[in-house]
């Protein structure tokens with residue numbers, strides 16, 4: 109045999125499995141994402157800077173992506189999910205588009221902006237969770253004073269890996285409003301009382317906005333003596349009222365209250381998670397890396413990384429909003445934890 113058989117099979121589009129075994133079937137997952145914290149107080153001045161020098165006619169959306177140092181090309185925040193911080197100024201409109209990736213906004217600061225989702229105006233207030241499920245038209249407008257900023261969460265890293273990404277412009281900047289403002293929230297937010305003449309329009313929650321006023325009430329309704337989770341504290345899941353399950357098929361959204369002095373037990377699971385600090389300060393140790401966090405910071409816990417949260421304050425609660433790909437892991441039979 110004159111030609112190297114390995115070279116010969118390569119030319120034939122084949123490869124020796126025995127040389128790849130360790131990489132293709134690792135003993136356990138090792139994420140390319142690294143533990144990281146994005147500090148709001150450091151990023152905020154740049155948000156304001158770009159809002160002055162870049163119009164929304166030049167940028168489809170004015171967003172700083174929170175790029176994991178281990179996932180720069182294509183940029184992502186954890187393996188399957190993305191986070192970014194978006195800013196919109198009074199009088200501006202971010203034009204209508206839709207994509208097969210699902211999105212949500214968690215409002216950080218400002219008043220007077222709204223998004224229109226499939227013809228419904230949905231108003232934004234700090235702490236609100238607004239959904240834009242996949243392939244829903246959405247445009248954002250601001251009628252208030254001062255800048256409005258929010259955290260964008262999307263599943264595009266997963267959608268693009270699955271080669272299922274589609275995108276379309278509506279062609280006009282703003283959608284027509286075809287249903288009463290905030291109607292989906294008014295109709296469905298009570299959860300246990302469902303409008304029976306309606307039926308699910310897809311695998312996502314019908315609620316346009318989970319207002320902070322309701323989230324706060326739910327957290328306050330739970331007694332200080334409640335045991336909660338030893339890992340996540342008093343943790344609540346935002347649910348789809350039709351199913352009781354996650355708000356969207358690819359992302360599970362939660363809010364948790366870490367009582368003063370909370371020291372969480374270490375935990376690891378196959379889901380990748382992004383946390384956003386609503387209130388308070390503390391630290392999360394992820395695979396030995398200490399992430400210090402304060403109000404409005406965002407940090408990530410890659411899949412199968414061990415983590416433990418600490419609320420450093422002896423007198424104040426810490427409140428964390430989080431989202432993860434846990435529904436995907438569970439649907440595919442890949443969810444594991446220890």
Ligand SMILES: [Fe+2]
Nearest residue numbers: 205207211246
């Ligand atoms: Fe979008």
